[in-house]
Every structure is written in C-alpha cells, then in structure tokens.
Amino acid sequence: MYQAKIMALLFVAGDQGIKEKDLAELLEIDSAALRQTMEQLAVKLASDEESGIKLANFNSRYKLITKSEYSELLTKYFKSGLGTKLSQAALEVLSIVAYRQPITRIEIDEIRGVQSSGSINTLLARSLIMENGKKNVPGHPNLYVVTDDFFDYFGIKSLKDLPPIEKFENIQEENIGDFNGES
Structure with a gap:
C-alpha cells in the first residue's frame, strides 16, 4: 500500500524528488518504516524487467529515475523532437x-x-x-x-x-x- 503511494508522490514531484522526512510526514509513518519500504521498493523496481524506472536516493531525497539501459532510447526520443512541447x-x-x-x-x-x-x-x-x-x-x-x-x-x-x-x-x-x- 505504501509503495503505490510513494510512487505516486515521487512521480508528481518529478526531478525535484521528496526528502525522506517529508515523505515520512506525508505517509504518517516513522523514518525507519519508510526506509524499509523504500529499500523494498528499490529492489522491486530494479529487479522488474517490465519497469523502465528505478528508485534513487540523493542525499536523503528520493526520486524516480529512468534505468540507464534505456539511455539510447531516451536520447532518440529527445532528438526526435517529440519531447519539445511544453506542458x-x-x-x-x-x-x-x-x-x-x-x-x-x-x-x-x-x-x-x-x-x-x-x-x-x-x-x-x-x-x-x-x-x-x-x-x-x-x-x-x-x-x-x-x-x-x-x-x-x-x-x-x-x-x-x-x-x-x-x-x-x-x-x-x-x-x-x-x-x-x-x-
């Protein structure tokens, strides 16, 4: 249940990500429980061959990022001009x-x-x-x-x-x- 909520929050946060303490407050769980859930989510995403994203932690700030094996595809996407429109x-x-x-x-x-x-x-x-x-x-x-x-x-x-x-x-x-x- 927490994993889906975490993924939804991190997706919306985008490149900015969310600090660990802020995630814990939003989910109303303690930091230890959050870290355990984040570790489980990281393993789940990293091992899921059907997922193109993984969980990253930069200085206690979590974000969803693309897996490195898709870098060529993403480069092709951006070079194609398909990603040039502004939201x-x-x-x-x-x-x-x-x-x-x-x-x-x-x-x-x-x-x-x-x-x-x-x-x-x-x-x-x-x-x-x-x-x-x-x-x-x-x-x-x-x-x-x-x-x-x-x-x-x-x-x-x-x-x-x-x-x-x-x-x-x-x-x-x-x-x-x-x-x-x-x-």
Whole structure:
C-alpha cells in the first residue's frame, strides 16, 4: 500500500524528488518504516524487467529515475523532437515569469495555487528562463526572468510584443461569471 503511494508522490514531484522526512510526514509513518519500504521498493523496481524506472536516493531525497539501459532510447526520443512541447503547467509558469519578472518560485506558486518546481526546472533546462539574482528577503530565493531563447521560441522581439495582461483578465472575469451562473 505504501509503495503505490510513494510512487505516486515521487512521480508528481518529478526531478525535484521528496526528502525522506517529508515523505515520512506525508505517509504518517516513522523514518525507519519508510526506509524499509523504500529499500523494498528499490529492489522491486530494479529487479522488474517490465519497469523502465528505478528508485534513487540523493542525499536523503528520493526520486524516480529512468534505468540507464534505456539511455539510447531516451536520447532518440529527445532528438526526435517529440519531447519539445511544453506542458500546460510549464506554459503557465512561463507566462507568469514573462509578465511578472523578476519573480521567485514561491510567488509563482502563490499565483498558481500549486507547487511549480518541476515546471521551473523544465524551463531552466530548456533555457527559457534563468536565475537573475536573489530577492532580498529571508532565505534569499532565486529570482527568475525570461531568456533570449524565450523570445526566439515565441518569435517575439521584446516583452512589449506580449498581449496586454488586461486581455486575459477580461477573459478570466467572463469565465468566472459563466461559472457562477451569470450571463
């Protein structure tokens, strides 16, 4: 039962993974029981020839990763261009960064109402956003801005070429009105 829950959590966490103590809290089990379950899951995934993923532990942070024997296939996939489309979540984050930059991950999360680390990592990996200093608040979080690759990707010359944000706010108000049964 715990293994399925762990896999679901790690899948959603993506590249960020989840710290051992956070997993234990989420599952409401002690660290020793979690470690035992993680060892069993690691053995199960590693020995399952029908599974292309395995469990990895990096500095007490668990994540699901692909098995190394599939590296050629994954390279072929990325070279094919099939993996070049951005997810809806990544597009949302990218839009927020473009319109509100410089902005921190926490500020993005507050706007979206969900955690955005995975999308930020995707956008960083594709060089569509970059870190641009630290915000002068406790913890000094990274500030994100769009890159020149962002402009190339969307075929625009500057942020002034983006549609006015008011256009989207009006659409959102209309949709909220429809949702509330208003006409």
